[in-house]
Amino acid sequence: MNRSRILALLLIAGTVTACSTQEPGTPSAAPPQDTEGTKTSGSPSTGPSLDELDPCDVLTEIAPKNDLTDMADADSNGCSAKNSKGVRVQLDVYPTLGISQYQAGANSEISETTVGGRAAKLVKKTVTDLDCTVTIEVTSSSRVDVTGYSISSIDDSCATAQALAKDVEPELPKS
Template sequence: MKKLVLVPLAAAALVLVACSTEKPGTPSAVPSSPAPGGSSTAPTTSGGADPASIDPCALLGVADLASYGTFKAPVPQDDAGARGCEFTKEAATAADAVTLGVDIRDKQGVDSVADSGNGKTTGKVNGRKAVLVPKPPSGCLMALELGASARADIVVVASDPEKACGMAEKIADIVEPKLPKG
């Protein structure tokens, strides 16, 4: 039983160290006009956009996950008050399996993220308020603030909770710039 207690505590300590530091950089407005050469550098959603207009499947692509292996095409989902998009890794073994989701919660802010028993860590991702919560036995949630009452969730389920939280943090770095600034 002690071993089960130590793993979540070690994961929580690792998460605390990894999430408590603000990411370097200065948040900036998204350009509204095309960049030189005629192509737009604006993300899928523009600054000030209504969270209800965000397409969760447009925030992350299979190519963004290539460093983690081969993932199947995303599957749109609506579940538990969130509009989401689920990605599943093509894994040879159960130990290598990873499922992740990007969910938009239009009526739940980061302050409503519940502790699952292993604590929750608040921090920032590119200047945006974020909450990281280990979800025993093998998952992790990273919530990114979209406003006082809306958020984007990145949920990762893997065989190792530390791996799941590390992956959630890296995916947050990919998703965050595509979210509306508020």
């Protein structure tokens, strides 16, 4: 037998013996995990964690009350829609960025506010002179942003973003 075959057999034998140890005791199934009270959508007290929250599901849930149509994934964090007044809206979820990490534009006008008892910021002129964002704290290191963009008025953008934020807030997990 040549040297490479002997080496291969020794490696195989070592691998087989390394995987064939016995553990003392009697095998048994793990106890069942308590999943009662766990929901997959919607309830603020038992809702999904923020990294499991689908922004399009949230917009779909609140769409009838806010007259939203044309829902579409905006990017990996968000979902966009349009209301009957033509205001574009977007809901973005940031499971690892708090409101203190919000990056305001150079011309942004920021004011502190609350939404449903949660700390929030109202950001006028987020990117352009006609958009407005409400960023809502979920935890100190996570947030959601609700943005409105109107082609005619920042007041329409802010009114829409604030109304949506109020309806989005109960859909968020409690911290």
